[in-house]
Amino acid sequence: MSEATLERGMNAFREQMDAPIASFFSSCVNCGMCAEACLFYTETGDPRYTPINKLEPLRRVWEQEYTLWGKVKSVLGLSQPVTDELLEEWESLIYDGCTLCGRCSMVCPVGNDISYMIRHAREGFVAAGYSPEGMKGASRRAVTIGSPMGVKYPALAAQIKHVEADSGLQIPVDVEGVDYMALLSSMEIMNFPEYLEALARIFKQAGVTWTISSEAFEATNAGIQIGSSDIARELVNRVVVAAEKLKVKYVISPECGHAYTAIRWEGPNLIGRPYSFKVVHILELLDELRASGRLKTEGMDETRLTFHDPCQIVRKGGVLEPPRNLLKMVASEFVDMHDAREMNWCCGGGGGVSANERAEELRLKVFKRKKTQLDELNVETLVTACANCRLVIEEGLEEYRMEIPVVGLTEMLAEHLVEDKSE
Amino acid sequence: MSTSVDFLLWVRGPGFDIALVVFLIGIVIRLLEVLILGRKPDFAEPRGAELGAGLRTLVTRTLPEQGSFRRSPFTVVGGYIWHIGFFISLFLFIPHIELINATIGLSWPGIASNLVDAVAAVTIVTLVAMLFSRMSHPVKRYLSGPEDYLTWLVTILPMITGYLAYHRMIDPYPLALGLHILSVEILMVVFPFTKLMHAFTFFIARWYNGAMAGRRGVQS
Numbered sequence: 001m002s003e004a005t006l007e008r009g010m011n012a013f014r015e016q017m018d019a020p021i022a023s024f025f026s027s028c029v030n031c032g033m034c035a036e037a038c039l040f041y042t043e044t045g046d047p048r049y050t051p052i053n054k055l056e057p058l059r060r061v062w063e064q065e066y067t068l069w070g071k072v073k074s075v076l077g078l079s080q081p082v083t084d085e086l087l088e089e090w091e092s093l094i095y096d097g098c099t100l101c102g103r104c105s106m107v108c109p110v111g112n113d114i115s116y117m118i119r120h121a122r123e124g125f126v127a128a129g130y131s132p133e134g135m136k137g138a139s140r141r142a143v144t145i146g147s148p149m150g151v152k153y154p155a156l157a158a159q160i161k162h163v164e165a166d167s168g169l170q171i172p173v174d175v176e177g178v179d180y181m182a183l184l185s186s187m188e189i190m191n192f193p194e195y196l197e198a199l200a201r202i203f204k205q206a207g208v209t210w211t212i213s214s215e216a217f218e219a220t221n222a223g224i225q226i227g228s229s230d231i232a233r234e235l236v237n238r239v240v241v242a243a244e245k246l247k248v249k250y251v252i253s254p255e256c257g258h259a260y261t262a263i264r265w266e267g268p269n270l271i272g273r274p275y276s277f278k279v280v281h282i283l284e285l286l287d288e289l290r291a292s293g294r295l296k297t298e299g300m301d302e303t304r305l306t307f308h309d310p311c312q313i314v315r316k317g318g319v320l321e322p323p324r325n326l327l328k329m330v331a332s333e334f335v336d337m338h339d340a341r342e343m344n345w346c347c348g349g350g351g352g353v354s355a356n357e358r359a360e361e362l363r364l365k366v367f368k369r370k371k372t373q374l375d376e377l378n379v380e381t382l383v384t385a386c387a388n389c390r391l392v393i394e395e396g397l398e399e400y401r402m403e404i405p406v407v408g409l410t411e412m413l414a415e416h417l418v419e420d421k422s423e
Numbered sequence: 424m425s426t427s428v429d430f431l432l433w434v435r436g437p438g439f440d441i442a443l444v445v446f447l448i449g450i451v452i453r454l455l456e457v458l459i460l461g462r463k464p465d466f467a468e469p470r471g472a473e474l475g476a477g478l479r480t481l482v483t484r485t486l487p488e489q490g491s492f493r494r495s496p497f498t499v500v501g502g503y504i505w506h507i508g509f510f511i512s513l514f515l516f517i518p519h520i521e522l523i524n525a526t527i528g529l530s531w532p533g534i535a536s537n538l539v540d541a542v543a544a545v546t547i548v549t550l551v552a553m554l555f556s557r558m559s560h561p562v563k564r565y566l567s568g569p570e571d572y573l574t575w576l577v578t579i580l581p582m583i584t585g586y587l588a589y590h591r592m593i594d595p596y597p598l599a600l601g602l603h604i605l606s607v608e609i610l611m612v613v614f615p616f617t618k619l620m621h622a623f624t625f626f627i628a629r630w631y632n633g634a635m636a637g638r639r640g641v642q643s
Contacts, residue, residue, distance in 0.1 A: 047565035111629030268466035318640025
């Protein structure tokens with residue numbers, strides 16, 4: 001990457017400007033209602049975390065360069081320029097204090113999609129050199145090593161061996177011409193290998209042909225989080241190349257929120273063309289298997305449990321019904337949180353916040369929102385479908401001394417699988 | 424009294440023409456500034472259609488999301504009251520309708536003047552309360568700059584001058600009416616260059632919001 005400067009940042013801001021962003025800035029009346037939808041404001045009471053305020057640098061670029069009146073004000077010296085100092089000050093608001101959860105975009109009375117703007121504003125921050133060290137490191141590792149956590153294929157190969165030994169099943173690697181290519185997040189490889197085993201068992205039962213690519217198994221995309229299209233494009237491209245090489249019909253996005261946004265919604269636009277394959281989220285695929293009778297489960301979990309909707313999969317991904325359809329198969333005492341589905345509250349660690357070490361204290365503080373939601377329900381188990389949410393929630397629960405196990409939905413289904421014992 | 428009559432004639436004549444030209448050209452420029460930027464093509468396979476979802480959000484955002492209403496009841500209720508009150512005063516007061524009819528030939532039934540009077544009083548009180556809220560609520564106070572107070576002022580001035588003129592509280596009457604019209608002209612001139620533009624751009628914003636979410640299969 002070339003050296004980050006304010007000028008490059010300004011150019012990146014300009015490249016992001018489009019009609020939606022201009023209409024949003026034109027419409028904001030500073031009513032402040034977005035603050036009440038943001039856990040960073042509700043849990044801290046600090047008005048600087050008001051979502052629209054996090055966009056002040058981008059707003060200035062819009063006003064000064066994309067409106068006639070703003071240009072006049074600039075000429076008369078009546079406007080405040082975007083400076084290094086401004087970006088430095090705002091860096092913590094736009095990175096530490098926003099998880100791109102998109103809840104604010106659901107409540108704005110004039111209809112502003114604020115998280116859309118934040119995703120775009122981050123492009124300018126990265127180009128100007130103002131992004132958190134933790135996220136820079138994750139991006140660097142993703143590009144050079146292939147994983148934000150530095151996981152290389154040998155580590156996955158070792159996990160595959162373990163899973164194969166435990167389950168007696170074979171995990172297909174680099175098999176050409178199968179229907180599905182499964183992606184994994186580094187967290188699933190290192191922290192939750194249960195997911196891989198669950199996939200193998202479910203796919204065997206359902207007769208799904210699948211493979212993992214040794215060249216592109218990583219689903220996460222640090223470029224999307226830090227806001228660098230260049231990095232994001234590079235990472236998406238690896239998956240596209242591998243999927244096209246293996247001639248699969250589908251790529252499966254795993255239990256990871258932003259990975260789905262990256263590969264499903266942003267990916268084709270990053271590479272500038274539609275894919276030759278389709279992208280499905282694992283929950284969408286499992287729900288399809290359920291509907292067609294290929295996913296069979298037995299027994300019901302009778303503990304009182306709830307589902308945490310990962311923002312990027314549900315509110316911003318549109319996978320709304322599958323998690324509940326699937327939960328109903330295996331849980332009799334499922335209850336929804338007060339604000340569920342597309343109005344769910346973020347775990348506090350999305351959008352790269354969990355990769356940003358300096359944001360840890362703030363992240364644990366805003367976890368109080370999730371704690372409040374859980375306290376209202378008095379549940380014994382929390383189910384989710386994002387490895388990042390899962391880890392962030394586990395840390396939050398530990399911080400607040402709450403003993404609620406957190407389970408991935410796919411592995412929960414696998415536990416109730418009716419398995420063919422004929423072999 | 425010739426000076427107040429002259430003043431009235433000016434605000435009704437050249438003054439109004441100037442304000443109208445600035446208002447109309449300003450709005451067209453502002454809308455073009457937004458729309459000309461366009462959108463990049465989206466290559467991701469859509470899950471839902473943009474059009475229906477966009478139009479739906481255009482309507483549904485008029486009602487607050489439940490949790491937001493609970494957390495910002497004053498902003499929501501106050502916002503409704505003064506917007507509705509402002510539009511009733513503007514479009515259902517019979518002398519206003521007659522003026523519009525004389526200017527562009529469109530007419531519709533109005534409501535009793537004393538009812539408009541009551542609505543105007545409530546609107547003015549609500550606008551004052553909204554100002555206090557803006558100055559005291561930590562978020563609104565933090566977000567607010569000169570433009571927020573200027574737009575408040577140019578919005579309440581036509582309400583106040585109209586109220587004073589209706590009750591003959593300024594003497595002579597031509598002066599009262601002239602001040603009322605002038606305050607409307609100030610509103611019209613300020614309108615295209617400030618957040619007052621939201622009255623036009625919110626249609627675009629809501630549509631984009633709904634359309635982009637609808638594409639992903641979410642009704643925003």
